[in-house]
Amino acid sequence: MTTLWDTNGGEVVKALSAERRSAGAVAFGIVLTLVVVVDERHAAEAMAAASAGAMAHPCRLLVVVRRQPDAAEPRLDAEVQVGGRLGTGEGVVLRMYGRLARHAESVVLPLLAPDTPVVTWWFGAPPQKIGQDPLGLLASRRITDSSAAPEPVQALRERAGDYHSGDTDLAWTRLTPWRSVLAAAFDSTTGAATGGEVTAAADNPSATLLASWLAARLGVPVGLTASRGPGITSVELTLDGDRSLRLSRADGRSATLARSDHPDRVLPLARREMGELIGEELRRLDADQPYADALANAFGLPRQHQPADKTQEHRGTANRRATPAKRTPAEATAERASRRRLGTAPTT
């Protein structure tokens, strides 16, 4: 490991290639660059999660820690590491002080692995407008975690407001096991759903997305009820012919699937570690349309072309891409210019 105090971007690039040379064969298969934006308190936690997530995807990890934004003199400290606890990957921790924190991309840009996808992950509360953060603009995939925000559902609403293709939120990632079990249960369920209810801890963005996804896919209204948690505690669907399907989880570890015409089943449905969530995110680097649909549907965005009747409208969104929120022409031009400057292809 090389540690550099009060340094600059060029020195960091040199230190990284020196480390790579001395590490030998470990660092050949870099497939992407993962930029993690985190504050000092959570830096170690974020590194551990990113390394675990990056296990399956050899990547260059750039951890951007913004410190003392009010410091008079801008300063950069860096730690460079190849292999070791980062597995097959390599990592640089960049501590930025003072005004430099607002120009983090000037350090990050030369450190990106050439011509490979960039993923930016905001550990902790996401910024209000990720579309305007240069660290978000240079990425093809942006990971936020609205549940870490002070007002989680409001944070998710902001994501819906400035959604761009390539955005994703860990609130959605956390749902995958729930959605898998529900989809598998529906594989052997005949008959249509007539209504539904999601029960979860209050202000849980995952529950909002789950209710919205179910409503859009099933074409029925799905309600949301608060419980004591942890996380989502149950999903109940009524099916025609007076039947029902209920998936409930009280302990955050395993769930019971109860269906009218099937025996009850207990299934593992554990809450997952951050590393696993990031691992799932890094597996696919293309836009996640089902997320876009569920997100747009959750906050009623946009609905110009859709019929007023609620159920019909949900059916309509199921097979259509969500349109990103409207931007003014000036905003769009400015964004295109920034992207070009950062060397990233514009996403549609």
Place this chain on the structure above:
Amino acid sequence: MTSQRPGEPRAANPLRDPRDRRLPRVPDPCALVVFGVTGDLAQKKLIPAVYDLGNRGLLPPGFALLGFARREWGHGEFASLAHDAARDHSRTEFREEVWRRIADSIRFVPGSFDDDAAFDLLAQTLIDLEDSHGIQGNAAFYLSIPPAAFPVVLKQLARTKMADNDDRGGWRRVVVEKPFGHDLASSRELNALVDDVYTPQDVFRIDHYLGKETVQNLLALRFANTLFEPTWNSHYVDSVQITMAEDVGIGTRAGFYDTAGAARDVLQNHMLQLLALTAMEEPVSFDADSLRTEKLKVLGAISLPTDLPRHAIRGQYQSGWLGGQRVAGYHEEKDIPTDSATETFAAVRLGVETRRWGGVPFYLRTGKRLPRRVTEIAVVYKRAPHLPFTAADIEELGQNQLVVRVQPDEGVTLRFGSKVPGSTMEVRDVAMDFLYGEAFTESSPEAYERLILDVLLGDATLFPRNEEVEMSWRVIDPLEEFWDGSEPEPYDAGTWGPTGAFEMLDGDGRVWRRP
């Protein structure tokens, strides 16, 4: 029950969206019945694979694992055996709470294969599981038993209607392991027997090599890229070498191995499958039928060498030093007759008579007690038709090679010439490596995990069909006939095989790659 009748189209599941690639493919509710569940394979591979699937959330909500074996066991003993097998051999982290969910669905039925009552009990257990576990009459039967026991078990399955797709309104599938016979005639007999009890598309033959990520990656490498395919033919390729080496001896498989030998044990199945995937044309799509069509064409186009004594070599290891240890020779292994003429090494030169491969030799070699365990496919390119350098400049320039390492160190190596730094123009071979990386392979599923999942999903893409098995025997049978009655050439344990194998390439003006 709301069970699905075969042939009846399932109503589209509104929660499944083709664009939603986070959701895994999960099989229908079903039971997996394992015959020979107390055996080595079941304990080291099958039960751990079921656990890993469960841990990854890939088992359906209605699932049951049934074990059938000849032990006087109660349910409790089997449950603890299965628990230990999963704990000791699972790939993913072992968690008691996950195991408890699976353990709820485990049943053990004791009995011998000729015991009618035991099979009646098994059939009844499956019917009971429809109500208690909602398996909807779907079941896959894994025959982890010696081929000699196949006829009696299959007869029992037919008698109790457990092989009948229509009897309980669900699918019924059977999984068989190699050896698929010991020659063309016996494999035909076996295929006829299995296909008679089950419908042919419900028979899954496991060749675990095809479940390996790197083997599947060979298809991605060839057909997802522009770079390699244009050179993948006799215009550019000089020869192909496929090596499958093991450092171990025959272990505890003496009884089987001595009747089979290296050619029947691995050349007939794993190696010819690797050859087929390397040499085949692009399939029109990646479904099971298209892939099989292309593989069959290649297997059918394989030609044997005309000069068999020079191009079909077999060997047998003698005692020697391997990895710093003295190891016994084949004749000294336990339960091997001291005059056994079974080969533990086979090397053969095959041709593929198509426009693409005409004139390109495919050198295949496999052996036990070789210096290290390695499986790789090396595509060796021709030298450039003209080199504008002096002979001294390119003294150390070899032929370009593209090597697909199947195991270990899964990845791809490209060898090409590069200038040596300095004031003279000197060109030397360098290697460019793509490694799946240690951490990456750690998380890729075990071959059995993938293959069991595919059986339960009914996806036959990675399983050889009976025509492929029979076509492969057509290649092996004449070799066996030629070798019959001759003595294998001895080689010292810990070396890369008998002299004959080296002379075979020498005579062709080539050398074996040292893997």
